[in-house]
Amino acid sequence: MADQTTALERWSEDLPAQARRALAVGRALCACDGHYHTLWGTLRASGASNGLKSEEPLLASLIKPYVRDSARVMIAGAADPGVPCAMGRIYAPVMPALTVVDRCKASLELMRQFAATKHLVCRTLNLNLLDLDGSEQWDQIVLHYTPDFLDPLLHGRLFQALARALSPGGTVVCAAMTATGVVGEREHEVGGVYYDYTLKKVMDGPMAEAAASTEFLDMLRAYSVRWGQRRTNLPSSEQLVHSMRNAGLSILSENSAPRQHRIVGGAALVDSCSIIIAGK
Numbered sequence: 001m002a003d004q005t006t007a008l009e010r011w012s013e014d015l016p017a018q019a020r021r022a023l024a025v026g027r028a029l030c031a032c033d034g035h036y037h038t039l040w041g042t043l044r045a046s047g048a049s050n051g052l053k054s055e056e057p058l059l060a061s062l063i064k065p066y067v068r069d070s071a072r073v074m075i076a077g078a079a080d081p082g083v084p085c086a087m088g089r090i091y092a093p094v095m096p097a098l099t100v101v102d103r104c105k106a107s108l109e110l111m112r113q114f115a116a117t118k119h120l121v122c123r124t125l126n127l128n129l130l131d132l133d134g135s136e137q138w139d140q141i142v143l144h145y146t147p148d149f150l151d152p153l154l155h156g157r158l159f160q161a162l163a164r165a166l167s168p169g170g171t172v173v174c175a176a177m178t179a180t181g182v183v184g185e186r187e188h189e190v191g192g193v194y195y196d197y198t199l200k201k202v203m204d205g206p207m208a209e210a211a212a213s214t215e216f217l218d219m220l221r222a223y224s225v226r227w228g229q230r231r232t233n234l235p236s237s238e239q240l241v242h243s244m245r246n247a248g249l250s251i252l253s254e255n256s257a258p259r260q261h262r263i264v265g266g267a268a269l270v271d272s273c274s275i276i277i278a279g280k
């Protein structure tokens, strides 16, 4: 029964089951570069992508002061139910009115399936964030690495669209990568090092059976190339702040989030990122 479920159970995820669902839903609905939503669940379940988990305590401490009853919260880009669940845990026992916005139908379908299993209400909107016109507004907008998916030249437009969609007194919570590099050998092979690291994690984890198919390996190669391309075109945190201020947002705080080095062979992938809170 839904009303007997505690907040933590309600927002808990079964990562291997979700990863298998994403492999199927993504093949049918994801047209993103690098099969992004088809593979994301597998990479999360294998521990190759665990940034959200390590950042959740910091995000909680930054967001808690802004938690309000009946807050309308938009997740601006969600690869799967991970960010909505983190927000649910941070807001608990308050239940935010959640809307997930994504341009890919696969991630929204995964969110709908998750919400149905857990008897949760979560709206999904299939649109480009750049097209938000202010006709609907939210009290909080959360971006978890979504800016990395847009060329920094588009960040001005992105934050203007988000500022339109933010209610007066509302906040934008923005986590964004600001640099990625390889330390050690293979300095110029960010995507290749990522492929090797990720494949090893998948083969050593609960999704090992997926790595046995050549189709999966081909998809992972394309995913890794795209990942490397995104990581070579990142804004500095000063540029992010500049884009936000130009959109009329005021910066309330700026933090760097913890990132674990990802080591494979003689190389380590090293990231840095910022979590910026801004108000209107």
Ligand SMILES: C[S@@+](CC[C@H](N)C(=O)[O-])C[C@H]1O[C@@H](n2cnc3c(N)ncnc32)[C@H](O)[C@@H]1O
Pocket: 032, 052, 076, 077, 078, 079, 080, 082, 083, 101, 102, 103, 104, 107, 127, 128, 129, 130, 144, 145, 146, 148, 149, 150
């Ligand atoms: C980095 S992923 C989010 C991953 C996140 N860390 C998580 O755990 O879900 C960014 C998401 O934003 C979506 N996205 C990127 N650009 C977008 C845009 N212009 N409009 C709508 N969604 C967008 C992508 O489809 C993707 O699902």
Ligand SMILES: [Zn+2]
Pocket: 029, 030, 031, 032, 035, 036, 037, 038, 104, 105, 106, 107
């Ligand atoms: Zn997709």
